[in-house]
Amino acid sequence: MRIDRVAEDIHVFISGIYAQVTATVLTTPAGAIVVDTLPLPVESRQIVSFIENQLGPNSVRYVILTHHHADHIYGAYLFPEAEVVAHDECRNILMRAGRASLERARRDTPALAEVSLRVPDITFSKEMHIHLAHRDLHLFHTPGNSPDGISVMVADERALIAGDTMMPVPHIARGNYERLIETLRQVKDLQPSFVVQGHGDVLLKGEVDEEVDSSIAYLRAIVERVQELVRKGAPPQQLRQIDIEECGKSRIPLDGLVSRLHLDNLVALYRAFRES
Numbered sequence: 001m002r003i004d005r006v007a008e009d010i011h012v013f014i015s016g017i018y019a020q021v022t023a024t025v026l027t028t029p030a031g032a033i034v035v036d037t038l039p040l041p042v043e044s045r046q047i048v049s050f051i052e053n054q055l056g057p058n059s060v061r062y063v064i065l066t067h068h069h070a071d072h073i074y075g076a077y078l079f080p081e082a083e084v085v086a087h088d089e090c091r092n093i094l095m096r097a098g099r100a101s102l103e104r105a106r107r108d109t110p111a112l113a114e115v116s117l118r119v120p121d122i123t124f125s126k127e128m129h130i131h132l133a134h135r136d137l138h139l140f141h142t143p144g145n146s147p148d149g150i151s152v153m154v155a156d157e158r159a160l161i162a163g164d165t166m167m168p169v170p171h172i173a174r175g176n177y178e179r180l181i182e183t184l185r186q187v188k189d190l191q192p193s194f195v196v197q198g199h200g201d202v203l204l205k206g207e208v209d210e211e212v213d214s215s216i217a218y219l220r221a222i223v224e225r226v227q228e229l230v231r232k233g234a235p236p237q238q239l240r241q242i243d244i245e246e247c248g249k250s251r252i253p254l255d256g257l258v259s260r261l262h263l264d265n266l267v268a269l270y271r272a273f274r275e276s
Contacts, residue, residue, distance in 0.1 A: 001043050003050070004202055007157045011050070012196050015043055020200050020254050021071045023047055024161050026154065027054050028133035031061035034082070035152055035161045036198075037075030040111050044075030061132055064139065065120060066163025066198065067146040068093045070105055076118035085130070086120035087141060089148035094119050142187075144180025145171055145198075157193060164198035168253035169244065170215045173264035177219045188212040200253055214248055221247040222262075226269040239266040 002014040013023045015038055024035040025047060032051050038044045051059060058081040065073050065086040073094075076084055098117050106112045127140040136155040143149050145164040152161040164171060165183055172180055187195070188209055195203040195211075203211055225242045244251050244262040251259050 001046055006194060006196070006202055007154075007159060010154065010157065010159065012202055013038065013043070013047055013050075014201075015040075017043060018071055019257050022196055022198060022200075023072075023075070024196050025051060026135055026137075027051065028135055030133040031055065031059045033062045033064065033130065033132060033135065033137065034060055034079060035064045035196075036066055036072040036163065037063060037078070039071040039074045040109075041075065041078070041114055042111065044078050047075070048078050062130060063118070064130075064137075064150075064152060065090055066151065066161070066165075067149045068098070069146065069164065070101065072163065072198070073118070074102070074105075074112065074115050077116045083121045084118050085122045085124075085128075085139070087148040087150050088123045088125050090150075091120040091123045093148060142183045143176070144183040145175045147175070149175075149183075151187070153190065153192070158191070159194055159196070160187065160190060160192035161196040162187065162198065166195050166197040166203070166211070166215075167261075168197070168200045169249045169258040169261050169265075170219055171261045171265065172219070173261075173268040177223060177269070181216050181219055184212050184216050218248045222265055223269060226266055227273055230270065230273040236267065236270055239263065239270055242266055 001016045004012045006012055009027045011025045015021045018039055021038060022036065023038050026033040032055055060079045060082040063076050063079050063082045063084045065084060068090045102115065102117050130137040138153040138155060139150055142151040142165045149163055149165055151163060151165055170180055192208060193205050195208050197203060229238055244259055
């Protein structure tokens with residue numbers, strides 16, 4: 001696992017096991033805040049050890065979940081002293097389906113055997129603030145990738161922890177492309193100093209606008225291409241002919257996983273347009 005120090009007392013942990021998913025740790029004299037937690041205990045425990053070395057045991061005050069997807073939440077149980085914060089809909093989804101999803105994941109991935117589900121303790125619908133020592137965190141709803149998506153702006157650093165709102169390729173298989181485009185425009189308007197993506201490398205200030213524009217252009221391109229196939233009555237097998245690089249995104253990031261995410265997007269759009 002890679003650990004990037006991106007600002008004073010802000011470290012980003014990037015998984016070396018699963019899809020370069022990220023978690024962010026903010027340390028203060030009053031305790032730590034963890035944003036997302038990685039999926040597998042072997043890596044999540046490295047975050048625990050890092051914080052204990054910095055601040056001592058049981059020093060995490062808040063765990064913030066940017067959305068309900070398993071790769072961002074399964075490590076939360078390792079911080080029993082912390083209050084878990086998320087969007088209202090994240091709690092609703094986890095209360096409704098979280099335990100069944102975890103049971104299925106355990107059957108497929110024995111490394112998850114010890115994981116127990118943490119359901120959020122504190123939730124909100126539009127926005128909230130967390131103040132801890134010198135840190136002022138603005139949490140706000142950023143749907144599109146997922147209906148319960150949130151992002152976190154660290155006010156003093158102008159740093160945006162974006163969850164899966166920002167990824168090397170946008171992912172809308174369980175989301176909504178129109179809402180994601182609106183959210184991406186909001187990210188650009190914020191003019192953050194850097195962005196922690198839900199997966200992959202941290203984006204520096206000079207990269208943010210270009211990446212947002214590229215993601216919006218990609219979403220428009222795949223919508224146009226899939227709508228054209230549906231109008232022609234083409235079978236879903238032809239979706240594989242829509243090349244990710246022709247739509248403006250590289251096939252290289254996340255060790256090639258972006259190609260699978262791209263196909264997920266195409267299939268989801270095809271089904272939605274066929275049903276509309």
